[in-house]
Amino acid sequence: MKGKILAVFILFSTIYGMACTDQPEPQNVDVQIISGENFGFCVGPCYRALNLNTSDTYLELEVRTRDSRGSDLADTMIYTDMFSMAELEALKEAIPDLETFFALEEVYGCPDCADGGSEFIEINDGLKTHRVTFEYGSSVKEIESIIELLRQKRQELIEKYEVY
Template identity: 35%
Template sequence: MKPGLFVAGFILLFGHCTSSLVPKKLTDADGLVIRTGTSAGMCVGYCVFDYVLNGTNLTLTQRPNSVQSNLTTKTCQSTISQSDLNDLLGTVDLATFFKQPAVLGCPDCADGGAEYVELQLGEQKHRVTFQYGQTIPGSEALVDKLRTHRVALNECK
């Protein structure tokens, strides 16, 4: 009888932990941090663009590739509307995203550039890097919305 109670308790505990780590519908109160960006290895000028979306705050850091030491890193900030944030969060499926491999295809192998999306919820963090212009299976809407925000803040002045 005691082993049965132990197993039942374990299942309840495991089920509770899993559901608390991956909420069904994200809101800004969940504290999801989204990082996204692009890079190009064979590029002149600012070649690496990293964006961090934390709530409605959007930060861009742009830097040259490692070959160009005469350019300095630039950082600037912007905001997105609460409505845009809610729309973006509505496209996030953490369970699907976290199952993706860290690298899809061969990003920037043929000088085509690379993109990445990283999602962090508490201590859970996962980054997926893929060929520029491609997408992440199951997260196409998220990738499209992030691209829209990257275009809106495409460089630091």
């Protein structure tokens, strides 16, 4: 009888021990991305950001304006649009390895110095959020392809909604 109890105990201990081993978690491909541009000393639309989630074809362009007195957020507009399936697939391919992205510096160059403007990309994978800010019109080598893709889409929507 003691032998059977010992055998059952060993069997359950083995099964329990195997279930508790560390398994590498798969990389979460459903991420939230915000890509934008900002100008510190400006009148009109001084902040524009493209907000999207890689699991959805919908995206938003947020535009914040400043009035002639320099009041922040004189107006905020949200424009909703869609990615085509081809654009969404291209975006997913352009997303950098998240470990590489999260290891990037937070600031490159001198963004918004002498009102040269700044651009940024922020990625939230559900566990962490990281923002990379750089000079307007420039790029960051490790994430160049996603910068170009999102910049192009943002500009397309700015022109579509005549947000100048």
